[in-house]
Amino acid sequence: xxxxxxxxxxxxSHSEVYEPCDxxxxxxxxxxxxxxxxxxxxxxxxxxxxCGSGYVITSxxxxxxxxxHGIHYFxxxxxxxxVRVTRExxxxxxxxxxxxxxxxxxGLEKRLAGLVDIMVVNPPYVPTPxxxxxxxxxxxxxxxxxxxxxxxxxxxxxxxxxxxxKGWLYLVTLESNHPLQLCLQMRERGYAxxxxxxxxxxxxxxxxxxxxxxxxxx
Amino acid sequence: xxLLTHNMLSSNVKGVTNGFPLGIEVEKVVEKQVELSADFLIxxxxxxxxxxxxxxxxxxxxxxxxxxxxxxxxxxDEFLRKFHHALLELHLEEGALLCPETGRRxxxxxxxxxxxxxxxxxxxxxxxxxxSNTQLRRIKYFDRKTSLSWAExxxxxxxxxxxxxxxxxxxxxxxxxxxxxx
Ligand SMILES: C[S@@+](CC[C@H](N)C(=O)[O-])C[C@H]1O[C@@H](n2cnc3c(N)ncnc32)[C@H](O)[C@@H]1O
Numbered sequence: 001x002x003x004x005x006x007x008x009x010x011x012x013s014h015s016e017v018y019e020p021c022d023x024x025x026x027x028x029x030x031x032x033x034x035x036x037x038x039x040x041x042x043x044x045x046x047x048x049x050x051c052g053s054g055y056v057i058t059s060x061x062x063x064x065x066x067x068x069h070g071i072h073y074f075x076x077x078x079x080x081x082x083v084r085v086t087r088e089x090x091x092x093x094x095x096x097x098x099x100x101x102x103x104x105x106x107g108l109e110k111r112l113a114g115l116v117d118i119m120v121v122n123p124p125y126v127p128t129p130x131x132x133x134x135x136x137x138x139x140x141x142x143x144x145x146x147x148x149x150x151x152x153x154x155x156x157x158x159x160x161x162x163x164x165x166k167g168w169l170y171l172v173t174l175e176s177n178h179p180l181q182l183c184l185q186m187r188e189r190g191y192a193x194x195x196x197x198x199x200x201x202x203x204x205x206x207x208x209x210x211x212x213x214x215x216x217x218x
Numbered sequence: 219x220x221l222l223t224h225n226m227l228s229s230n231v232k233g234v235t236n237g238f239p240l241g242i243e244v245e246k247v248v249e250k251q252v253e254l255s256a257d258f259l260i261x262x263x264x265x266x267x268x269x270x271x272x273x274x275x276x277x278x279x280x281x282x283x284x285x286x287x288x289x290x291x292x293x294x295d296e297f298l299r300k301f302h303h304a305l306l307e308l309h310l311e312e313g314a315l316l317c318p319e320t321g322r323r324x325x326x327x328x329x330x331x332x333x334x335x336x337x338x339x340x341x342x343x344x345x346x347x348x349x350s351n352t353q354l355r356r357i358k359y360f361d362r363k364t365s366l367s368w369a370e371x372x373x374x375x376x377x378x379x380x381x382x383x384x385x386x387x388x389x390x391x392x393x394x395x396x397x398x399x400x
Binding site: 072100108109110 | 219220222223225226227228229230237238252253255257258261262265267328329330331332333334335340
């Protein structure tokens with residue numbers, strides 16, 4: 001049976017939780033397009049930072065979970081309402097993630113280091129004044145500060161720390177986040193990258209970038 | 219929250235040098251069966267702090283794990299079953315986690331630990347501004363078009379509000395997939 005993103009029902013919502021939108025769909029489409037590689041990858045731990053409604057992590061769990069067992073999911077968000085909605089979304093689809101209300105992966109960085117095989121992130125990426133970043137409520141779902149990079153720039157070193165040797169990161173970015181510059185920055189940390197989905201809507205040009213550790217270079 | 223997660227969490231309070239393992243305050247524990255994957259257990263064994271798992275499982279009322287364990291025990295089905303049960307099937311549903319150094323309490327509600335820190339524990343300022351989802355969604359799109367300040371956008375939005383219909387608000391979700399476009 002082919003997997004359809006439209007299968008994800010939103011069973012729960014909250015006025016302060018980001019509803020799945022073009023960016024969420026683009027990320028899930030990227031995962032779908034990479035589905036056979038993801039299955040082949042045999043991840044043990046998958047993680048989403050900024051899970052919002054749970055749309056992405058639920059899709060990932062459905063996409064992988066049917067194939068084999070022994071995969072575990074973690075998801076975090078700074079918005080406790082979002083984490084609760086994610087719990088309900090996952091339960092309604094018969095999948096499970098360990099959920100934590102926290103800033104990026106704060107609290108997990110020590111013990112989960114090097115264990116995450118798949119990380120997915122649809123960060124707050126919209127360029128806004130810096131003082132709008134990390135506010136309480138729905139604004140933190142997109143407020144990304146200068147060039148929309150404030151949160152992204154904090155996530156990347158954490159991702160580098162958490163990802164396993166074979167770890168992959170899928171990141172949603174906007175043209176104004178300077179995706180190529182992000183790729184170059186990650187290259188300095190030893191990552192190769194590829195834009196796996198590029199999508200333009202009236203308002204935004206989205207790039208989903210996949211990063212993986214590049215051992216060939218050495 | 220599974221004990222696996224307890225085994226992966228440390229106190230994140232600023233200045234704490236040894237935040238692991240977190241203490242456990244139990245109000246409610248639930249058991250949920252999951253299929254056992256020997257591969258997973260064998261793989262993860264070396265990453266688990268055994269004593270922390272033993273103590274946590276005792277705290278939630280399961281006393282079957284041996285005090286000591288080494289990789290040779292992974293050959294035993296009985297050991298794998300107990301390890302699996304403690305690591306993945308026992309959930310701390312209500313209660314709290316406690317920082318071993320400062321005693322800071324991290325509440326666990328509906329199985330979700332809250333590791334968010336107050337300002338004085340992390341030293342980063344957090345503002346507060348609550349608006350409805352739809353209102354702010356619109357501002358999100360305004361932001362990309364214009365370089366108006368937050369306040370100007372709020373005013374513009376208020377003026378504009380009367381004129382704007384819901385369908386216009388949802389025009390970015392004409393994907394046919396999401397509830398907004400349905
Ligand atoms: C663009 S929304 C994406 C939501 C969902 N993943 C999706 O694709 O529909 C970004 C999410 O990141 C969360 N967030 C913002 N800053 C964060 C941080 N520092 N740590 C963790 N989550 C954060 C927001 O609360 C919001 O739920």
